[in-house]
Amino acid sequence: MSDVIVVGGGAAGWAAALAAVQGGASVVLFEKLAESGGSSALSGGCLALAGTDLQAAQGVADGPDLLFKDLCEVGQHVNDAALVRTYCDAQLTTYDWLKEAGVGFSPVIETASGQSVPRVHTVDPADLVRALKAMAEQGGRVVYRSNAAVKNLLSAPDGRVTGVQLESGQELLANKSVIIASGGFAKNPEMLNQYAPQYAEAVFVAGAGSQGDGLCMATSIGADLRDMNYVKGTFGKHPTDETNDHSLQAVYKGAIAVNQDGQRFVDESISYKLLGDAVMAQPWHTGYQIMDQGIFDTGDDRVRILDFGRRLEEGLFYVGDTLEELATQIEIDADTLVATIARYNGYVEAGNDPDFGREHLVHQHGVLRKIETPPFYAYPSTAVVFGTYCGLRIDPHAHVLRADGSRIDGLFAAGEVTGGFHGAAYMTGSALGKAVVFGKIAGEAAAAS
Template identity: 45%
Template sequence: MTTTDTPTDPIDVASRRHFFKRAAALSGAASLAAFAPLRLSAAEAWPAFDETADLVVIGTGAAGSAAAARASELGLSVIVLEKLRTTGGSTAVCNGGFAICGTDLQKAAGIDDSPELFEKELLAMGKVNDPELVRTYVTACLPVYEWAKSLGVEFGAPTTGAGMSVPRQHMTKTSQMLKVFQDLARSKGAVFHLNTAAERLVTNAAGRVVGVTARSGKKTRTYGAKRGVVIAAGGWARGEDLLRRFSPAAEKALKLGGLGNTGDGSKMAWALGADLLDVSYTKATYGFNPKTKTSAFVMYQGAVIVNKEGLRFADESRPYKELGEIVMTQPDGIGYQVYDAAVHEEAQKDPLAKTDRLKAAGELHSADTLEALAEKIGVPPKALAETVAAYNRGIVSGADAFGRSSLSAGGGKPLPIERPPFYAFAATACLLSTYCGPKIDAHARVRTVFDEPIPGLFAAGEGTGGFHGAAYMSGTSVGKAVIFGKIAAESVAAEKA
């Protein structure tokens, strides 16, 4: 790993001082202007960076870690910058689902899936998503799964989730996956700088991205990138300014995303003219208990969702992002998941629907009658009993009042809620990720508003736009991060130093 490369062209002392003076001055600016690129004159075409590598990666979540691992595997020298004192970003706090089709685990479970079905459902979910990115994902997911598995990443049996008609969400332990990627990168010489917040992209006179300025404590340091920079800095679930600008409705939701996710990477790319996609589709995820801040998606096993008046307000099979948007219009943003013993038994088999933590915290309520359950959760007993009775009639007759005909995305058949004991818990919407940002192409190159690639700049992960579109399928966030992180590294490797 090279850390102190001598510039190709000698830079005199005055130029070097000028470079650092400008970097330090810019790093203290506010708002979007604070992320404006540091543009070099022809005389500064290759300044004396503090450290230089083939690739500089910004962020250590699934996207950044996968990019660092793959680039190191390909023989590139790598510098990784992490804003926080620990690695992982949003990946470290997510459930770890990775949507993949055609795996050995699916086949062992007798699950019939295909890239064509996967692609069809992603496009149906996203509505406005980029078909090229979707096609790239569905064709690359199996080879990337095999690659990750060969490195030691562990995958669990596939389960179902929002937007999929067959189980294809393979559960991972994110801490284990991140460790595998990061250990590989370090073993090949990659250098990780923690507590180091990227603040500027450095471009040369021709407009090519050639480095990054970053702040560590009170010091500004510069990192040169001979072949490219990969932005993998996450979204802006903690970025109040960007939430207010693009999706004010999400401001009211719980916020549990990575603490460093304030949109820094998106702003840096935006300042270079990057197009921003899907920013108007940011939605919080329904299914999180307001007190424990843990999730359970029992609605996809057959639960109904009622508000504080004991009334249903949506088709429970809809994607949890859409449900999150709807629940925020209900009193106090609460939707109780209500179900019976039969649904409860199935939910305990699904790691995304299990309610153990809710029960341990006293947030899972049960009773032998719906009226008694209503008393426990504080909704009108008569209204809840009538709501469930009407739901049962609709399910049996095939004419549900809200159009529900499946458990999720056309898969599974909902059954009447009638076998005691009955269960309920409060759930609201939580903003974990924003799933939008700079436009990328199938090679993970960042593209401008004129659909031109920005030379030397690549991006992957949550903070990219175009793939998800208007809604999100379970497991495609981690999947997108790993897949396009790997692709970004391979694209950088193809660049000339």
């Protein structure tokens, strides 16, 4: 019998396993699939961290309090402030801890959603999971079992969680606690239909194991849920591209978004999750990001969401020497598109967008650019659901809670399976950040339980 059982081997699960062994516990980690990694390993590798040495080296003044303010604003103040505070206070220590585990970070990138200063720290996401796993397994105190889906939680008569039952029927008990780190439900059509019917026509990209197993297991023994009506997709996904490639955010460099009628429909500088909601409400759930050569030239091939050149090489852009030519290609009335762009350029010149109130390129950064230098580019864009960012209600120590606020003893949860932290929307880097920060907290707490 091990001290701690971890369900799921993504970033949250391996962070929890590492922290638990460092806390003196023995651990068994069950992974449903043949390979661990989950959505974490597929991700863009962006983490929202504040006050790091990398930011200081780039002259960025940031810290836990500003991060807290931004996270609450992006979450529209419906997020659980205690969880947000815990994240903000723990993220710098977690950053150092990840570096000690061998995770390498690249310089901070500027373009992100929901951040008032640049704070996206990027890692190779598969390496992040590998490093945590290797470190956790080093002392021989972790048993890793792949192709081993957990099906049920076992409880004592007093409600305390005592272990798990695998799909094979095998039962395993834990001396101390069980940690659920089984990710979200972006690969479970029934749950998506229940909680996010507005995204029925979106593209879904996530780890194959993201089927909501942990969420269902915990609710079946009384766990409460948070944020279930805030599932959001990310704007900027090419509608026919179902690879795990990230979205494209040309809007954050100055492009505008138009719908199939050639009309703008949103302030393009807001969170790409809110842009996701906006595009899903348009005809055919699709729009186009429109830009000119001047904006195209500001693309950045080091940043996936800004890599215009690669998408052009892959034939995903429409290109026209005139706006009329571009409009014909994307089957939008040419006069309407020309008028929309002329109107927008006028707003840029006047410094006032009475239609949607756009003032910046992204969030509160950047000066708007006119769309005037040929050739002109159009990138077809719908929303993609990468994750569900809602789920089990936890307290700041990652204990799973019931609706009355009481703890389910012996049960912790971390990562995408949990709700409450993001609230109504999501800041770039906060989901992978949440996975490692709360994974570590859950592992420490479970080892001490």
